[in-house]
Amino acid sequence: MTTSNLDNRGESAQQDSYQNLHRASSEFKTRDEYLEHELQIMQPKRWRPNLPFKDYRFELEDTIPAMAGTIGKIVMVGAIAATFAAPLGLGEGFILENVRYELLIVALFILLFSGFLLPTANLAGTHGPLIPLIPIVVAAGGHPMAFGLLIGAFGLLLAVSKGGSVLAGLTSRGVCGGLLLYLGFIGTTSQVKKLFAWADGIDMTHIAFIIILSTIVLYALLEHFKKRWLAVPLSCLLGGGVAFALGAPFEFKTGPGLPNMNPMYWWGENTGWMLGLPTLESFIVVLPFAILAVAMWSPDFLGHQVFQKISYPARTEKVQMNIDDTMTSASIRQTFGSILGGANFTSSWGTYIVPAAIAKRPIPAGAILTALFCVIASIWGYPMDLAIWQPVLCVALIVGVFIPLLEAGMEMTREGKTTQSAAIVVFSSALVNPAFGWSLTMLLDNLGLIGCKERSKELSSMNRWIIPLIMFVVLTGVMALVGLLPGLPAIMPSFR
Secondary structure, eight states, X not given: OOHHHHHHHHHHXXXXXXXXXXXXXXXXXXXXXXXXXXXXXXXXXXXXXXXXXXXBXXXXXXXXHHHHHHHHHHHHHHHHHHHHHHHHTOOHHHHHHHHHHHHHHHHHHIIIIIIIIOTTSOOBOOOGGGGGXXXXXXXXXXOHHHHHHHXXXXXXXXXXXXXXXXXXXXXXXXXXXXXXXXXXXXXXXXXXXXXXXXXXXXXXXXXXHHHHHHHHHHHHHHHHTTOGGGHHHHHHHXXXXXXXXXXXXXXXXOOSOOOOOOHHHHTOSSSTTSOOSOOHHHHHHHHHHHHHHHHTHHHHHHHHHHHHHHHSOSSOGGGSOOHHHHHHHHHHHHHHHHHHTOOOOXXXXXXXXXXXXXXXXXXXXXXXXXXXXXXXXXXXXHHHHHXXXXXXXXXXXXXXXXXXXXXXXXXXXXXXXXXXXXXXXXXXXXXXXXXXXXXXXXXHHHHTSSSOHHHHHHSOHIIIIIHHHHHHHHHHHHHHHHTOSTTSOOSXXXXX
């Protein structure tokens, strides 16, 4: 066959539709080949309808990230609601009802954006790193609606200016790899500690050891047989089954029901949050925290995008996560969620995108299933109890998110002059937090003080030091204002 014929075939393939390019899985030698082909032939459309079966298909593998994402969502929103509830004097009833409400809110926006209009936008999840800051926000008189609206406004500004993708392009492989290593290691150790704390609380510490050892063996076997995408459901089944068989207590408490869906109830002075509507002062108080929250998006989004790129085969650029689109959908979802009365503060949905990348699935099909699972969990109630049971929750997060992040970080730091930058990211992240570590190391790396000197020489002045310096100064300045730099009191007295 001549070169011209090959070129013509390539051009026609690019012009052909997904429906025409789709082939049955039986035509491929392995399941992996079929899934990779599906990624390569998808043609996602931005801000236009993307329809199931016409533009993408549902596969069994899509249920895995959907399940992991739903578990993660219940836990993270519950954590944020509980962190707000304690200092505000709100009870468990508020936490449960707001989590149910948030599951319905997020389902709507998942369907609208990731499943329909922006198929390369990762789902708008929960901003975990903000949780330790919430008591400081409440103590300073911060209002959750004002906080959420400012996050939405600043996030949309960053998305429109394409600031997220610019910062991602300025981050080297060494910095990315170190960030993934840190997040993976800290996440894994924290979940192991939580599982042992839970087991110690019921005077059955041996259960945690048996569960973790069994999960390690299971994960190794799945890796050997190239079935790692099954790690989340099988590990949850193993963890929950072993714990229950060994006598750990468990019971279903949350029955079927619907939350109050009236925004005026949630923002009433004697109902819901019991705070009323925010004032101008409320916005001023949370302003530095909102800037910090959006500034911390970039390393979070970047880590998810990089993991997806490593997991996907070649020629799949069209279906890879778009950082700016993800920021757009997250900002809009945050704005409306806050107006409606939800407790969530959004970011890129890690417990969804990491398992989806492992399973070699595009975003939209799993997104629709995630929305469905969230609705079922909210209305049925019982799955919420199972999702927050420690033997299920901890192993799901370990094998579904944190171990894969560790693997991706190691993969990115295997070649080239990446180890210096990776080590500095881990070191500086341990000093303050991942946002500080990322911004400082990006500056040092782009200046050529560490990492690849040749890469630094190829950068323009704007990319080499101006943008990284501005990012570092802004982030560090805001952290200094609110008291996040260890050993240094907050510059603003109201945050001390």
